[in-house]
Amino acid sequence: MAQSNPPQESVLDQYLAVAEEKRNVDDKLSSLRRAMVAEGLQVVAQCIERYQLTAEDLKEVLPLPTPSNSFQKVGSTTxxxxxxxxxxxxxxxxxxxxxxxxxxxxxxxxxx
Structure with a gap:
């Protein structure tokens, strides 16, 4: 009596399974990032309150915003x-x- 091999999973089935895994990982990353940002903002708010920091104080340590247009020149344009x-x-x-x-x-x- 000959043994029959189980049908192999197609490449499409493998792709769809991995795509589903990726969606699950992306969802988990997104959820963790939201929690991380909330936690970080809570720490920042506590420091602002504790040390009575102002927006002027923060300007000294925060980087300048970058231009929104990637073609925009930085510095003097004249x-x-x-x-x-x-x-x-x-x-x-x-x-x-x-x-x-x-x-x-x-x-x-x-x-x-």
């Missing part, structure tokens, strides 16, 4: 412009530095 006093031509810092700027000096030609 570029200086220069005007040739003789001809009125303007150079805004892009490209080769004009000879008239060297002749008159940047301070004499600065407009912004």
């Amino acid at each position: 570029r200086r412009s220069y005007r040739d006093p003789t001809t009125g031509r303007v150079w805004n810092g892009h490209g080769k530095r004009p000879s008239w700027l060297l002749e008159h000096g940047p301070d004499a030609c600065l407009i912004t």
